[in-house]
Amino acid sequence: MAVYVSVEKYLECATSIKDKIARLDLIILSMFTAVEKAVLTGQFEEYRLDDGQVKIETVYRDITALTKTMQQLEQLRDMYVAKLNTNVNGRMVRLVDSKNFIR
Secondary structure (H helix, E strand, C coil), X not given: CEEECCHHHHHHCCCCHHHHHHHHHHHHHHHHHHHHHHHHHCCCCEEEEECXXXXXXXXXXXXXXXXXXXXXXXXXXXXXXXXHHCCCCCCCCCCXXXXXXXX
């Protein structure tokens, strides 16, 4: 089992863009769980991710810091998805059969 001291170190160990996207999805999902707990109980001290293979523990001062970080991670994830879906010059090409066009 790998133990990471921060989310940054966890993302640095990803080997591909798809792996980074999967790791970001896991982090964001667990952060949603932490936010739900904080909203329902009114108590929040730290965020933990433990999926059996990885352990990450981070301390945030309050729920607004966690939600801000979550939003930034979602933007980072969107950038990786855009990078994965674009070709070298930044344009996306979708090939469609001519029979599918509306005339």
